[in-house]
Amino acid sequence: MNxxxxxxxxxxxxxxxxxxxxxxxxxxxxxxxxxxxPAVWWRKASVLRVAAAVAILVTGGVLVDRxxxxxxxxxxxxxxxxxxxxxxxxxxxEVLDSLDLFTPASELTPASLNDFDEEQLRELxxxxxx
Amino acid sequence: MPATGESRSDSSLIEAWxxxxxxxxxxxxxxxxxxxxxxxxxxxxxxxxxxxEDVEDLVQETxxxxxxxxxxxxxxxxxxxxxxxxxxxxxKDSWRRRSRRPEVSLEERDIVDEAGDPQDKAVAGDTAARxxxxxxxxxxxxxxxxxxxxxxxxxxxxxxxxxxxxxxxxRVHYHxxxxxxxxxxx
Numbered sequence: 327m328n329x330x331x332x333x334x335x336x337x338x339x340x341x342x343x344x345x346x347x348x349x350x351x352x353x354x355x356x357x358x359x360x361x362x363x364p365a366v367w368w369r370k371a372s373v374l375r376v377a378a379a380v381a382i383l384v385t386g387g388v389l390v391d392r393x394x395x396x397x398x399x400x401x402x403x404x405x406x407x408x409x410x411x412x413x414x415x416x417x418x419x420e421v422l423d424s425l426d427l428f429t430p431a432s433e434l435t436p437a438s439l440n441d442f443d444e445e446q447l448r449e450l451x452x453x454x455x456x
Numbered sequence: 457m458p459a460t461g462e463s464r465s466d467s468s469l470i471e472a473w474x475x476x477x478x479x480x481x482x483x484x485x486x487x488x489x490x491x492x493x494x495x496x497x498x499x500x501x502x503x504x505x506x507x508x509e510d511v512e513d514l515v516q517e518t519x520x521x522x523x524x525x526x527x528x529x530x531x532x533x534x535x536x537x538x539x540x541x542x543x544x545x546x547x548k549d550s551w552r553r554r555s556r557r558p559e560v561s562l563e564e565r566d567i568v569d570e571a572g573d574p575q576d577k578a579v580a581g582d583t584a585a586r587x588x589x590x591x592x593x594x595x596x597x598x599x600x601x602x603x604x605x606x607x608x609x610x611x612x613x614x615x616x617x618x619x620x621x622x623x624x625x626x627r628v629h630y631h632x633x634x635x636x637x638x639x640x641x642x
Contacts, residue, residue, distance in 0.1 A: 327583065329634050329638075332637050332641070335587045336498075336602065336603070338584055339494070339497070339587065340494030341494060343497040343502070343511050346512065350485055350489050350519070351489070354482075354516055354523070357520055
């Protein structure tokens with residue numbers, strides 16, 4: 327038997343096998359549905375990750391910008407050109423009352439500002455100014 | 457107007473499946489299931505009782521694995537050849553689980569029904585059956601190269617790309633396969 331005979335016979339190998347192609351197709355699709363499809367899910371997940379990263383960057387940028395603006399405006403709004411030594415207790419209280427945006431300070435000092443003496447108020451303002 | 461399933465290229469269907477189109481997956485199964493089944497059967501899948509069902513199960517498993525790992529298909533070889541390499545790996549795994557290759561007798565293999573003289577038919581059928589058995593005794597690389605070439609009609613370049621070898625090595629494997637089959641048949 328020569329090479330051509332072998333090749334001719336080999337070309338027919340497996341020709342008797344019978345499979346139900348439509349059944350295979352149905353089962354394959356059905357199993358792909360019930361289990362995760364990594365390719366598609368991975369693609370969607372990656373898109374979501376990119377979108378989330380962009381959202382964080384944009385939000386972060388806006389926040390940084392606003393904080394920078396507030397700090398500049400804040401400095402302009404409370405320039406305290408007058409020496410703190412020259413303000414009375416009432417004056418110091420009025421200045422501090424107007425700084426209600428500094429809630430963290432009030433959280434740290436649960437007592438009323440009226441409870442501070444003049445020296446404490448002065449120190450607080452100097453801290454905030456600096 | 458979008459192309460129908462039959463007229464679309466494999467790469468177009470693969471891209472559609474990557475986007476989750478189940479109809480594209482179905483069309484790819486319809487297109488390649490039978491050649492894949494023939495390849496796996498010739499390689500030894502489903503040898504013995506219940507051959508058809510075993511081959512069908514293996515074909516199904518091959519498609520599932522292919523679709524789940526579609527991102528790894530780079531188009532180096534054709535989709536069909538890629539499926540055959542996946543199927544060959546699954547077949548090897550199933551044999552490993554059973555710890556051995558199945559024993560196949562000549563009677564269990566399908567005999568080719570060729571037209572012509574009854575005596576010639578008998579001889580041809582017998583030869584085909586013997587080749588079918590002997591192919592399964594070849595080392596895996598020789599067997600896959602031989603089947604991809606002789607049964608599927610692929611060029612050495614395509615075979616080499618699919619099996620991750622060189623064209624020269626594929627030719628050598630084929631040559632050894634033929635030599636061995638000749639020796640077994642004589």
